[in-house]
Amino acid sequence: MILPKLPASLAYGGDYNPEQWPESVWREDARLMREAGVNLVSVGIFSWAKLQPAEKRYDFGWLDRVMDLLADHGVHVCLATATASPPPWMSKKHPDVLPVDANGVTLYPGSRQHYSPCSPSYRRLAAALVRRIALRYRRHPALAAWHVNNEYACHLPECHGEATTRAFRVWLKRRYRTLEALNVAWGTAFWSQVYYAWDEIFTPRRAPYHCNPTQQLDYRRFYSDAMFELYRREKDILNELAPGVPVTTNFMGFFKTLDYRRWAEEVDFVAWDSYPDPLPGLEPERVGAVGHDLMRSLKKDRPFVLMEQASSAVNWRATNGPKAPGRMRLGSLQTVARGGDGVMFFQWRASKAGAEKFHSGMVPHVEPAQSRVFAEIKRLGADLKTLAPVAGSLVHARVAIAFDWHAWWAVELESKPGRIDYSGWAQELHRFFYTRNIAVDFVAPGAPLDEYALVVAPALYLLAKADADNLSAFVAKGGTLLATYFSGIVDEHEHIVLGGYPAWLRAVLGLWVEEWAPCAEGQENLVRFAGARGPVFKASHWCDVVHLEGAKALATFAGDYFAGRAALTEYAHGRGRAFYLGTRLERAGLDRVISTVCASAGVEPVLATPAGVEATLRERDGHAFLFLLNHRDEAVRVKLGHKRGIDLLARKPVRGAVSLPPREIAVVALEPGT
């Protein structure tokens, strides 16, 4: 139960920004919320300027009236701390609030999120505001949870102002204690970079050429921590003043700037914002699914909440396509299918002014009664009510993808053999499991792996010794590992682990890599699988030059100086097996690789379905719910094998097979034992 105020139900609603509308609209809002089945809204996210007109003056009257109105209509509130965007008066009065980019350019107000995470003024004034809000609303009947700030760092990947520079030095002192240690860690003997005093160190500002990579990596760590520090300061106040009220903030999926794995430890439930691009050909259902899986894995013991999505189009891409009829409902129920206990939108009522007025809302610009979108919103509200029994159930996976923010930061720094899209490569490997209905968790390389049969480790470039040992032990105890190119290259200081890559994984993989042959854009190699008629696939992006030390080549390169060298290997280590893929194969080739690996690991799908039909399982206390989602624009028939039960949405028993109209969903409460 992630929200005690909403026991045994799925949360439904959206961001609600009543300050953008005259009070006359509020009552209509409350009525429509009830009509749509809304039970939770996020209020006050961008209300700071309204709540605090001046440093010494607050105005909570309007918010009191909103909270009361919502309580009267049975709508709960995820109340924001309102610190996401400081009012203009604040940066005017306290210029240290404003962030500064790597060129020394100050970012101005006029947009949002114009604050440096290390600004003393921002920190002081944010804390004061949060304290006031917590004191005022902690016992309000509408309050269901706290929504801290909003999409931390979304538009602000870095800051180089004075306060940030000082904070970076403090962070470094805490990490390294001595300059000697820092000089070793950063390898400052290279390029004459030795530091003899802490205040000689700067954030990686504009420089003539590549900045020191460990400096850059540490800056990324520091910056994630600096943002986290902001979150924790607010959370501490909320916990102190309102114990027992859940606290969260909205994550953004594969968002590089923040190490969400560390953040997840301090949220009471994971909430995130998902905006797959609905334009033709971009696979929004797959993109949505992999985001849910990453976010769900951050707190595996409880469901997450989809805190924001769009009812149709967004406004911030170059081309903002709408969601075709039925797609929004389908994507929303996918959220539940993959472990979500809440479906929310940005925003309740589409704005009539400002930068986001073309972002679709639950209530559109036209009269709701005329609107296709609002009709779909109401239908979804009814569906979620029907699906209340699912609340609290969990997704269990036997496959894990080792995914690490530090590896991400490190591998995408410049000055590498080739350019690696770390998150893209991880998502490409996830694709196989998504299309085969195999549940996947994303885990830290050093996480406990006992519950998994298979671990996939794509481009784990930065890998600490303990984490390499963890993966090796997993194999030794009987697990199956699939590692890919450019793994195990550097340690946590971004120093090469000497002795032949990937040094600490050499024993478990049974091979070593001498060098790399990355492919330029548009270049390709060929990979031939072993056997008389082994198929041939295109390989691009990267090719390792592998020396076998016990491993067996399952496929080899053709056509360049390393022709005949291994592209895919298998090695028995302890009681398990380790596979290594030294290149990026086209999809059919990659599917063949992972099929082989899955067979070796004994991993099975939830259900074999026709292409375009997603199947997932959620379980709780002996109850199991089979979700079937038809993403196709035509009807399909899905065979259930021995599974049977009650389709909660259709309210009828199913067995043998389920027929699904286009874009339709079945949620089958399975009979125990089927």
Place this chain on the structure above:
Amino acid sequence: MILPKLPASLAYGGDYNPEQWPESVWREDARLMREAGVNLVSVGIFSWAKLQPAEKRYDFGWLDRVMDLLADHGVHVCLATATASPPPWMSKKHPDVLPVDANGVTLYPGSRQHYSPCSPSYRRLAAALVRRIALRYRRHPALAAWHVNNEYACHLPECHGEATTRAFRVWLKRRYRTLEALNVAWGTAFWSQVYYAWDEIFTPRRAPYHCNPTQQLDYRRFYSDAMFELYRREKDILNELAPGVPVTTNFMGFFKTLDYRRWAEEVDFVAWDSYPDPLPGLEPERVGAVGHDLMRSLKKDRPFVLMEQASSAVNWRATNGPKAPGRMRLGSLQTVARGGDGVMFFQWRASKAGAEKFHSGMVPHVEPAQSRVFAEIKRLGADLKTLAPVAGSLVHARVAIAFDWHAWWAVELESKPGRIDYSGWAQELHRFFYTRNIAVDFVAPGAPLDEYALVVAPALYLLAKADADNLSAFVAKGGTLLATYFSGIVDEHEHIVLGGYPAWLRAVLGLWVEEWAPCAEGQENLVRFAGARGPVFKASHWCDVVHLEGAKALATFAGDYFAGRAALTEYAHGRGRAFYLGTRLERAGLDRVISTVCASAGVEPVLATPAGVEATLRERDGHAFLFLLNHRDEAVRVKLGHKRGIDLLARKPVRGAVSLPPREIAVVALEPGT
């Protein structure tokens, strides 16, 4: 008569910059001008540094000699106020002169136009210079007109310096009077942007994300006004000291930064600079034509002057192709054909040093006697003398394109459903009329429309209620309207007009739009015209999702979720008809749409001609001049129907048909009544 000093003649000449040459060259210049038939030159545009060597010191001696020499040779002068580029000493002494970009970067001298429009020093010193020039030359016999500054804002789309920031606040105070009104207009409740003091407001500088769109729109309005204020200050001095001498400045056609419609009220005649790219495939004749039409429409009661063009290549594109033989003369006479009473060049003599030395001139780097270009210049001079009877005649149009700078600014701000090239879309619609020899005016949406049979309103995204009412009334009274997608979406504050787009046009169009499906680059839909064998055309860029409310679908979409929905509609409103096109069609499809609309409106061409032959009509006091321009590289025969008269250039009567060699022109003084 736009230039009293040049009665009953067409102006011919160019920018003349004698300060770049030793005085020995000046006499040769005067001789060659006479040889070429030049009667007007623009002098002194970039002479500030020569005219004022120091704040307290002026030097007019050399200019006196130039003016006298020109007067002696019968060449009139459009005398510049010389304020287009401040001398280096000025910005050194008064750094407030220098502009500052959105990142806070100061722009330095070394180029040109390095002044902030709000700089107090620049304003003071420019006024002092203009006063001196006016006093010194107001009665000079060579003086024909004043040329204020030069290409205002050409290289300076914005400034964010301190003086500009203060001026922006003053402008806002004048517009909104109260902060409350500004906060409402800007929708500052969104994203915590509420202002509590005027000095909290900044120009839209670099910010973390999209700046407030109304702030950006008001900044564009302010900036156009700030430049206009510079112009008006100079004009007031000139009017005060030299009453009766025409004052103008050179516009630049479809130039987004300045709302020329407002400027046009304060110029005595419209002058503009036209530089279509002559490279193969870029349709320079069409590009030139649409520019002339826009500029001519700014002051419909009198001819305009082409103040600058190139005799062959320019220097500022990546690839600067020459004009093939005959093309310069053809383009120059197109200017006259479309309502111009003057043809001038940048510049008289091609520079030998500096950034524009590869910009062709009337006199090239080689000896004039050896030069093809100079031979063409002389021939053109003779032609223009021959065409003197045309002077003062006007072009009359029954078709108008509603075109508005505020709509342009607003629709191209980021954060829209898709990216719209406002001016490109208007020009694409103009293409039909250009190729069919149908005269078109560009008008304000709120302009009197009685003289028009057809009004085309492309993507009139921002549309005030009064302007929407003006278009509706035009239809009600019997006019024909063709509106296109993304019209009538926001009011003048850039607020959505609620209730279903395009709210204030919903009644006149008989439909409403629920949402938009913009296409990504390279994506396409299909549109099928009604009827058993209705043709099918490709649609790209944008598709509306239309609900009919009385309108009839003339064509529908195929192939996406909105298949079968209307793409083109027709609706009878009052005594007129309103058409609506909800997408961008390929050229053949667009031609079909506009043909249908023209037929409905009863709009006819000046003359039906073979492809590539342009026909226009100029009229004055019962005289009518038919221009026929053969843009093809082969001879054509143009049938005249009942029209007959005297070809002024060939000096012979024509009837039945005219034969035009490649790139040749006929100007037929029509017999009255034909």
Place this chain on the structure above:
Amino acid sequence: MILPKLPASLAYGGDYNPEQWPESVWREDARLMREAGVNLVSVGIFSWAKLQPAEKRYDFGWLDRVMDLLADHGVHVCLATATASPPPWMSKKHPDVLPVDANGVTLYPGSRQHYSPCSPSYRRLAAALVRRIALRYRRHPALAAWHVNNEYACHLPECHGEATTRAFRVWLKRRYRTLEALNVAWGTAFWSQVYYAWDEIFTPRRAPYHCNPTQQLDYRRFYSDAMFELYRREKDILNELAPGVPVTTNFMGFFKTLDYRRWAEEVDFVAWDSYPDPLPGLEPERVGAVGHDLMRSLKKDRPFVLMEQASSAVNWRATNGPKAPGRMRLGSLQTVARGGDGVMFFQWRASKAGAEKFHSGMVPHVEPAQSRVFAEIKRLGADLKTLAPVAGSLVHARVAIAFDWHAWWAVELESKPGRIDYSGWAQELHRFFYTRNIAVDFVAPGAPLDEYALVVAPALYLLAKADADNLSAFVAKGGTLLATYFSGIVDEHEHIVLGGYPAWLRAVLGLWVEEWAPCAEGQENLVRFAGARGPVFKASHWCDVVHLEGAKALATFAGDYFAGRAALTEYAHGRGRAFYLGTRLERAGLDRVISTVCASAGVEPVLATPAGVEATLRERDGHAFLFLLNHRDEAVRVKLGHKRGIDLLARKPVRGAVSLPPREIAVVALEPGT
């Protein structure tokens, strides 16, 4: 003998950065160097921060130990002055050290080369360091040469800080003496740029539009001189304190920022860094060859040293491919083949930390004994020892390409008819000679040309009168000249030479050019060679509009307004012939042009070889060495004609023909007279 300490041998080694490794590794390094045949290493290039921990404190102890160790192992040292990258304490204490870009953005430490060439603090502290190093090591037995700084200006194409601005004014005063002269030279009458005081002048910082081109050109001259001034200050100290020890710095081939021709006068031997991209299709052997030829020509009387190359991949491109087996050795021996007496690498031991750890080294990250690369390094060391007899011999050319940094700077400024890649065009013309085994020098347009039969002058846009006269005299005396489009357009002030381009070459070429028709990207014209069945080739990028004045058209354009005009001409002038090519032809067409020209000039190849086999000749005191390099991946047989001798590498006599396995080399000490 460029290194007295290494008489009669070829230098072999690399950058050695022991400060990156614990001392325990040093002894292993020395042992491996001996194993690999290393006799020279560059030490201390980035050691400033280690050598000088604070302004008043130096630490040479570690370097003493390194020098002694190397001396003990018979390895000589090219000792760096260590000024290539200042320590962080320095810019912290003396912020004037830091460079500033054209936007006014300061570049920070964290990378390398973060110093302004005009910083007083940098100059003072660099001089102090060099003095200390010179005094300490001038008599050290390991010392073989001084390596001043490193890759000057590599990452720093400009600086606009205060000290640089002042230095620019001083440089201008020295060049022009009076402001009047500067105003004339810069053409400041244009765009109101007249200067009345020296301190009104700035470096070409960010401006609204194109900066004055002569200002930009002079800035390039000044900046090259400012860097050169740094070099000369260090050299003067070294010469003063250590007379007789050779001094050099490492050049970078076709590097635009520095006028290496002027620099070459002050280095005791030319050293350069060569990094052709080994990715498929990029012709690294040709790119390497043309670089060697340019660098060798800077000091024609002595061999050069390849100071840096990679053993396999580099780290700084987007995609860094490895060198296939044998390619590194082949490229290294190409260096010798084209006049190099030394082959060195960046770096000895691949780093384990920092920005360049993925740059391959002589000793890789894996154990040397396991490494393919290190095996090849050892083989190369043995080869170079074998080739010692070649040391000191020279390459003699009868063809010269006129190549000039000032022309390069000028022609690539913006605001030209089209964009010209000056160095690319010169290298494209060099390609013919490379593939035909014809030796080529690169010379200044004003250089003595008596030893050449043919001079090729590509796009010599900026050409002083004396240099034009030099080329004309060369032809008059019997030489053959091939000039190409956009030559002879401006003088050294970047002023058009009036009277019909290319004015000062008009007489020698027998033609003049009226204007240019550059082609946009992707556009093409056709050129037809004279004669009944004259072949037709594609022409792109540029087409001159030529008027013949005595010259004969050998080929003409087809298909545009200048159809039939000359594209290639020939003219007899004095006792020689001048050819002119007015466009850029596809390779086959260009080959035909240059073949014709070579035949006319009587230029012959060293040896006719199969495609992909490079042949060069080095000569000394009657000894001649024929190099044959097989760049193909298959074996070839090369016929020697009358040539015979001893293959030094295979240690066997050759006559008639040589068989070369893939990527193999023969070096034939020819019998005298063959």
